Amino acid sequence: MDKIKLFDVVALTEDLPKYKLRRGEIGAVVEVHPTGGYEVEFVSQDGYTYALITVKKEQLIVLRQKPLHTSRKLVPATL
Numbered sequence: 896m897d898k899i900k901l902f903d904v905v906a907l908t909e910d911l912p913k914y915k916l917r918r919g920e921i922g923a924v925v926e927v928h929p930t931g932g933y934e935v936e937f938v939s940q941d942g943y944t945y946a947l948i949t950v951k952k953e954q955l956i957v958l959r960q961k962p963l964h965t966s967r968k969l970v971p972a973t974l
Contacts, residue, residue, distance in 0.1 A: 901927055905935060905955040914946050921958065922946070 899905065903924045910917050916937065925947075926934035933955060937946040 899924060899927070899933055899952060899955060899957055901925070904958045904960070905933075906958055907950075908954055908956050911948070911950075911954070914948050916946055916948075 901924055905922055905924060907916060907918050907920050907922075920937055922935040922937040924933050925936045928934070928949065932949045932951060934947065934949050935955070936944055937948075939945050
């Protein structure tokens with residue numbers, strides 16, 4: 896599993912009903928605690944924070960914006 900770093904984009908791996916958050920919701924790591932926890936901010940599409948919580952590494956998965964491997968030449972789809 897990838898190391899989670901400050902400002903990484905992450906997704907929840909489980910529901911957190913206490914905070915009304917569901918598995919798959921996307922947030923950003925805004926603090927890495929020395930004890931191993933992560934402060935994650937969840938922001939709505941209009942830019943408002945709707946949750947700011949501390950979670951464990953096991954509750955997160957790091958999302959990558961581009962693949963880590965090189966891809967072959969892409970061929971456009973035809974109709």
